[in-house]
Amino acid sequence: MSAHDPAVHRSTPHESAARHVTGSAPYIDDLPEPKGLLHLAFGLADRAHARIVSLDLDAVRAAPGVVLVLTAADMPPDADLSPVHAHDEPILAGETVEFHGHPIFIVAAETRDAARRAARLGKVAYEDLPAAIDIEAARQTGRMVTAPMVLARGEAAPAIAAAPHVIEGRVVVGGQEHFYLESQIAMAIPGEADEVRVYSSTQHPSEIQHMVAHVLHLPLHAVTVEMRRMGGGFGGKETSGNIFAVVAALVATRTGRPAKFRPDRDDDMVVTGKRHDxxxxxxxxxxxxxxxxxxxxxxxxxxxxxxxxxxxxxxxxxxxxxxxxxxxxxxxxxxxxxxxxxxxxxxxxxxxxxxxxxxxxxxxxxxxxxxxxxxxxxxxxxxxxxxxxxxxxxxxxxxxxxxxxxxxxxxxxxxxxxxxxxxxxxxxxxxxxxxxxxxxxxxxxxxxATHYNQAGALVHVYTDGSVMLNHGGTEMGQGLHVKVAQVVAAEFGLDVSAVRITATDTSKVPNTSATAASSGSDLNGMAAQAAARQIRERLTAFAAERWQVSADQVRFAAGMVQIGAESLSFAEFARRAYGARIQLSASGFYKTPKIHWDxxxxxxxxxxxxxxxxxxxxxxxxxxxxxxxxxxxxxxxxxxxxxxxxxxxxxxxxxxxxxxxxxxxxxxxxxxxxxxxxxxxxxxxxxxxxxxxxxxxxxxxxxxxxxxxxxxxxxxxxxxxxxxxxxxxxxxxxxxxxxxxxxxxxxxxxxxxxxxxxxxxxxxxxxxx
The missing domain is CATH 3.30.365.10 (Aldehyde oxidase/xanthine dehydrogenase, molybdopterin binding domain)
Incomplete structure (x- = not known):
């Protein structure tokens, strides 16, 4: 990188591109399995809308390898997974199933195959209820999941009535399956005391943290969620991963054993939501x-x-x-x-x-x-x-x-x-x-939702000139990490290879927003830039005082620090700053300005x-x-x-x-x-x-x-x-x-x-x- 060629505005390869191509980029299912790991599966409803008359799970419990079977009766009080606090998403169906594929019970077994086979042995008797499957049937019932909204400006009806031409019509557009390459997956590992660490393929680690803490009645500091990379998300891992992570954590804390939930692709498509039609x-x-x-x-x-x-x-x-x-x-x-x-x-x-x-x-x-x-x-x-x-x-x-x-x-x-x-x-x-x-x-x-327009980041500069970066965004293949790394590298005048990004981790950057709304680079890039600039400003002040030059005579470019007439490598300069007891770590924060909504x-x-x-x-x-x-x-x-x-x-x-x-x-x-x-x-x-x-x-x-x-x-x-x-x-x-x-x-x-x-x-x- 030349002195006039900053790290940004350049076509830099995805930070995991080589590992993706060679198959060496570890996803959650590639991580070494802890000793005693349990595998989970759901027993799913066979009706779209029905009362559960009876539930016989004796054959499930007796199946080879089964360690634990849980139903709605075994769930903690007030356990609900609604991301908007509507209290309408219990973990498991209790008295009523609301859709075909609604989870009714959980099986934990020694192997994934054993869990899946056992989950098919449950015997459920139903009393069918009227079901509204499509939009037209739902319009007849008039039931809505939340309050509607109206946008209006001017008087539309009179303007239409007075127009020379008027057309009425209807356009119908279907839904869409996310079809991420990596299915939903979560692994929970119990720690000491009440701690639990959750690995989740999620676009919203902080929401997973909140959901697990809520269901297990734990403080947030007892739950750590880590997410290094996803094999695609497209919005399908913003809220849909909640149930898999919560269930894994619930089983892990109940048994004291690690638990992993990776659903079959068919079950994933049945259990998780789609684009709205x-x-x-x-x-x-x-x-x-x-x-x-x-x-x-x-x-x-x-x-x-x-x-x-x-x-x-x-x-x-x-x-x-x-x-x-x-x-x-x-x-x-x-x-x-x-x-x-x-x-x-x-x-x-x-x-x-x-x-x-x-x-x-x-x-x-x-x-x-x-x-x-x-x-x-x-x-x-x-x-x-x-x-x-x-x-x-x-x-x-x-x-x-x-x-x-x-x-x-x-x-x-x-x-x-x-x-x-x-x-x-x-x-x-x-x-x-x-x-x-x-x-x-x-x-x-x-x-x-205006409060989501915020982000945090953590930047460390080490004494060899290398930089560690952590931010609240998640990498799902879209290249967010390399962009944020480019921002940090540009602030220090370094090549992007000098910056290493670690897994998104709720114990490093708290209270993160979902990587969604196209905001990942905007929010996390600005937060990382704010952190890097704090360190650079400290370094500039140190250089100006130590070398007796003005601040504008300190420049960071091409891996070097130019201080007046003297030039040092960034690594050598970092060592000298450490020797002078200059803080080489900072957290950054950003909130989007100017926005408001009623x-x-x-x-x-x-x-x-x-x-x-x-x-x-x-x-x-x-x-x-x-x-x-x-x-x-x-x-x-x-x-x-x-x-x-x-x-x-x-x-x-x-x-x-x-x-x-x-x-x-x-x-x-x-x-x-x-x-x-x-x-x-x-x-x-x-x-x-x-x-x-x-x-x-x-x-x-x-x-x-x-x-x-x-x-x-x-x-x-x-x-x-x-x-x-x-x-x-x-x-x-x-x-x-x-x-x-x-x-x-x-x-x-x-x-x-x-x-x-x-x-x-x-x-x-x-x-x-």
Whole structure:
């Protein structure tokens, strides 16, 4: 690294990349198993909603290798796993099961195989109760897991009624399985006195600590949670890991033996929550130019049997129902519906994508109704700079780069010429129809629960010049650790190889927030920077006094410390500082400024800033079968001044593909009895290598963050997910060609080949008159 080449803004490899490739990166199931380790399994309910009439577990207890069997009657008083303190998530079903797969009892055995086999021997008699499996059935019951929210600005109903054109419709979007490569897993090891150490594959170590302490009636200082790395999370390990960690800790403390819980993949998919599926009813009024005058929307979500995070998730759907578009008069309301299915949880985007789905459908509706290019309609409705810049939640959009970014992508992708060529080709080919679409994204960055917008970090400098870093964020493959290490290295003028990151540990950095809401680098990077700067300021003051120079004559760069005319290696300088009794350790803290939110009034500034992006996708559809290929994708995305361009581009590519999968191939299906039938890789289709775009180009938009974030970077975890909408709307464009682009296809997601074929046939039937 040269003196003019800081550790940040460089494409530095992921800190565990080599270990990932060679298979030497240890995950929890790779750790040496302690002596006497017990393995756990659940006995699961075979009904969607029923009373438990009788429970016979004699065969379970008598099974080979079984050491302990626990039921709801054996749980500690008030043991509940609700992350929002709704007291609606008991560890085990007691008198009533609420969904098919609801855990009823726990088996602890000498081996994992013994535990799983014994768990299948339980005999349960049920009295069936009415079950609401889907959104429509839940709407009939009117039951909700939490209070709904309303966002409103202006008078939407009169504005719609007075508009020259009015359209009503419904868009339905399915759920999504997280499909992390590493399943849920936890291992608990009892310590001396009442202490317990928990290894958990979790995005939220402090919540695991709180849950274990709550259930075991322990003070927080008795519970330590450690998490070195996850094999993927995507939100599925923000709250879903609670039950596995708590049960492992409970068994460990009851038996005095270590306990590990790694569920089978099928059980993992049945027991843990998914992305919420939504049915959104909308009504929009617009003028002859396609500009929205007023809009209303009702966002009904299948939430499952308990609240979990459904409240903030359905809230965020409303926050992002504007996407990049200005609505002069607007009213949105949420319906977080209770269903007899597993409780849905956080998923990348946290409800934001389900809000964007309505915004993009409305733009298509307007375009086809007026015979306009959908991109032109989108551009006419974009937020402005000095006017038309207030969101439905009354936050002013101050950093709007969407118009410039879309214009740049339009030029880079040669959208206009390609769209004309596609129209000409479609007119000549009755079977293979192509489609093209550009869709944008504006995504708010911050937790809407304001108190989560804080982070801590711990930095040590050793006398050989090496640096140890610990922070409250978790590494799930996204590259958070290397980014935070780059920040610390930059502060000391070191190469990133000089900084070692240790496992996230609640005994080192307490009271952490979840690694979620795309905030990992923003929060933890700033906290680590604050810690490093404290040490650097002490070192600078020491150098200035010892060498009798001014502070501005002390510079840290390229592994050296320049003090006036003298130059020392960082290691030698650290040794001298230690000899002078300079403290070489510091804890740092950061809280996001400027944000506030009042849910009751639906007003505030919930987001510190916005991240923007746009994607242009081209597809080819076989009108005889509904099958399709994604031919080309061009993406231009705003990550501010990138901390690590290679990591950010990887996140954009992965987010896009995951979003595309949600909108095209990934279909969750429950049967009439409430059984999840897509519960394994054999029945649930995530995008594979053959599904990737044949031409795939990603570029970073040159845009320094207007807010003073860590080195002026922007979040990159969630926003790229919504770039996948360009594929859905390119498919819609191809389908619309069979009706001469005069009708909106209203293609719902996931747009599987079967659904595309049905949309083609329905559109052809509508177009015949």
């Amino acid at each position: 939504f049915a959104v009813d909308y009504k929009v009024g617009f003028d002859d130019a396609g500009v929205v005058l007023g809009i209303e929307g009702t966002f009904a979500a299948r939430c499952g049997y308990s609240a979990d995070l459904s409240g903030p998730i359905t809230d965020r759907a409303l926050f992002h129902a504007d996407n990049t578009y200005y609505y002069p008069a607007v009213r949105f309301n949420s319906l977080p519906l209770k269903t007899n299915t597993v409780s849905n949880v956080a998923f990348r985007g946290f409800g934001g994508p389900q809000g964007v789905v309505m915004a993009e459908r409305v733009m298509d509706e307007i375009a086809y109704h007026l015979g306009l290019d959908p991109l032109e309609v989108r551009k006419r409705n974009l937020y402005g700079h000095d006017t038309r810049n207030v969101t439905p939640y009354h936050q002013v959009v101050e950093d709007n780069v969407a118009p410039a970014l879309i214009a740049a992508l339009e030029e880079r992708s040669d959208y206009g010429a390609r769209r004309a060529a596609i129209r000409a080709a479609n007119a000549k080919n009755p079977v293979i129809r192509r489609g093209i679409a550009i869709t944008p994204v504006k995504f708010g960055i911050s937790f809407t 849910r009751a009034s639906g007003k505030g500034k919930p987001f510190y800033y916005y991240a923007y992006g746009a994607a242009c996708s081209e597809v080819a559809v076989d009108t005889l079968t509904g099958e399709y290929r994604v031919l080309r994708v061009d993406i231009l995305h705003d990550v501010g001044k990138s901390l690590n361009p290679a990591i950010d581009i990887g996140q954009i590519e992965g987010g896009f593909i995951q979003g595309m999968g949600w909108l095209t191939t990934e279909e969750l299906w429950w049967d009439g009895r409430g059984r999840l039938r897509t519960h394994a890789p054999s029945t649930y289709k995530i995008p594979a290598c053959g599904d990737r775009p044949l031409h795939f180009e990603v570029a970073l938009f040159d845009n320094e963050n207007a807010e003073p974030t860590v080195f002026r970077s922007k979040a990159v975890g969630e926003p790229p997910f919504m770039l996948g909408f360009s594929v859905l709307h390119a498919l819609s464009d191809a389908v619309a060609s069979v009706a001469d682009y005069r009708l909106c296809p209203r293609l719902d997601a996931p747009a599987t080949p079967e659904r595309v074929l049905a949309a083609l046939e329905a559109l052809q039937a509508r177009a015949i008159p």
